[in-house]
Amino acid sequence: AIVGLALGYDENQLYIANVNSHIIQKLNLTTLAVSTFAGSPGLAGTATGTGTDARFYAPFGVVNVPDGSNNDVLYVADTYNQTVRKITSAQVVSNLAGTMGGVGDNDATGSSASFAYPKGIAFDGTSLYTADNYSQLIRNVTTSGVVTTVAGSSFDSGYVDGASNAGIKFR
Secondary structure, eight states, rough: EEEEEEOOOOSSSEEEEEETTTTTEEEEEOOOOOOEEBBBBBOOOOOOOEGGGOOSSSEEEEEEETTTTTTOOOOEEGHHHHHHHHTTTTTTEEEEEETTTOOOOOOOOOGGBBSSSSSEEEEOOEEEEHHHHHHHTTEETTOOEEEEEEEETTTTTOOOSSSTTTTOBBO
């Protein structure tokens, strides 16, 4: 179940969010070799750590935000852990934002923030954005872990367009 892809800075690596295996894989686009970048195949969990010592629980989205030295830095929507996680080029996995396992819609910093099954993740050059699936929200997440709601009506689904988040609804 490949659900998220992110291109590496050098455009020779493709990072893959493999939701059912609970891992992030790396595909070398030159050799076509695939390897586990972070997580351990088939082992869901919450552990931070390096490479296969870390654990994810259904990572859906992945985006690459290279650091100032052009090293790949990945951000992952770790869906069932209710978090956004960071993976450095040295494969160190840490929790950026969200309450591990706690479902909610709290705008805050780090583990004081909460998500409701974040799935998609994107980067605009400054901030990350997540599609917070169950809460029906689009959330902004800074690379320092500050979470704010951008659009949507919390836990109120529907199809309503609008401006300045006045009554906007997603389903």
